[in-house]
Amino acid sequence: MKIAIVEDEHLASSYLKSILEKQEVISVSKITILKSVKEAVAFFKEHTIDLVFMDIHLGDGKSLDIFEEISIPSPIIFVTAYDTYAIKVFKHFTIDYLLKPFEEEELISALSKYKKIKGSFNLNQTVQSLDLIENKNIDSYQKRFLVNHGYKFISINDSDISCFMGSGKHLFIYTSNGNSYLYNDTIKDIINKLNPEFFFKVNRKYILHISAIKEVIRHTSQKVEIKVIDTINEDNPILVSKNEITNFKKWLDR
Template sequence: MFMQVLIIEDEPVTARNLQHMLQDIDTAITVATILPGVAASVSWLQQHPHDCDLIFMDIRLADGLSFEIFEQTPIAQPVIFVTAYNDYALQAFKRNGIDYVLKPYDAEEIGRALQKYRQLTGAGAAKNALPQDQLLQLLKGLQEQPAYRQSFLVHFREKLLPVKAGDIAWFYTTNEVVQACTLEHKLYTIDLTLEQLQQQLDPQLFFRANRQFIVQRKAIQEVDFFFNSRLLVKTLPPTHDKMLISKARVPAFKAWMNA
């Protein structure tokens, strides 16, 4: 059965992996487009309300949480959420007929979610889908959970030191090692990946700039235009490598900075 899928995901690598996984599972699946955030999703859905059959939607996006999309435009299609929320929240989705894929996902999980979609459409998705007002309340409830990390316990010499998340200017990864640089220009090694950090940090304060950097809002000093429609972010403390925002992520970055 031919199927048009919309992917709403702010991490390009994750979105591409999901696209390839969907098409490997079923060659009849076509990805209509990949959208990086709330603003882009609202705009596309308003212009193309019937141009997809199913939506894969990350909960935490670069410019906000996905519940904001439902506040600004009606969504008739079934939604499969891509999430790292706790079991209680996941069970809430499941009881209400909204499926989820827990990051990091695999082909088996994606296949299970697609099978549930087919069962819903076979019985009439419009009758089985969760009413939008109930879904909005559910997502707002998830937003209210105190899920964002407040501090890190880091190794320093022969000690363990607590470092507040709000004191970190940026995170940087190279050779599979993640370092956190504080606003006072102190470097610490963090035993997490950038993908894990992205799920745990407050998206109002931190932005995933690219594959190597997550930056905090108050560390940004200025933003310059760069080659090929990219942006160059300058921070204090400064970074050793250039912190570049790709052309595709520029709208999400601007929306985040303007929030």
């Protein structure tokens, strides 16, 4: 089976490629990595692929730009950092999706799903899903979060949240005025409900609001540290996940 990975981040494509090479769900004969819309268009004009893994945003454009140039009849699994709305769209119109950063088990599950339903892939529905995402409404994001505080309920606006911190099975909200509250959700699920314009999941423990970032320090190309405002009670360094450094820099440069 021939596979193409359309991904402009080296660490992300290498991680995906390494798992595909050692998994045993499907037999892989060749993996091609394409880093841009331009490369993808040129490649798919000349080659037929059995399965495609595709990121939404690429260095020179978006995945939708590829489909405006050519038709790709191959089943597609999207690898994305998008939110709840996008995930609902992917569930309805595509083979499957992987939400960054993903675990090896999630990729194995997506491959198993591909084996079962690969014959039902519909290119028109895939293009429709991308078009829906590009034209989504900001109202799909959660704006208020209800927490318990003693005998009271408090509704916290998203603009008042400095960060979400995962600790074991618990999730805490830290507010800009220095308070912290236990919230009934997980860090893996809450990221899908937040507006990515303001929130970024920097690692498996922290989701930061842009206003909480005081300083970003690059120690090496693979080690980026974030200094946060004093209202977040954290003595240990907050490091950006290696696989998310490129996305984090893009997010800061919007």
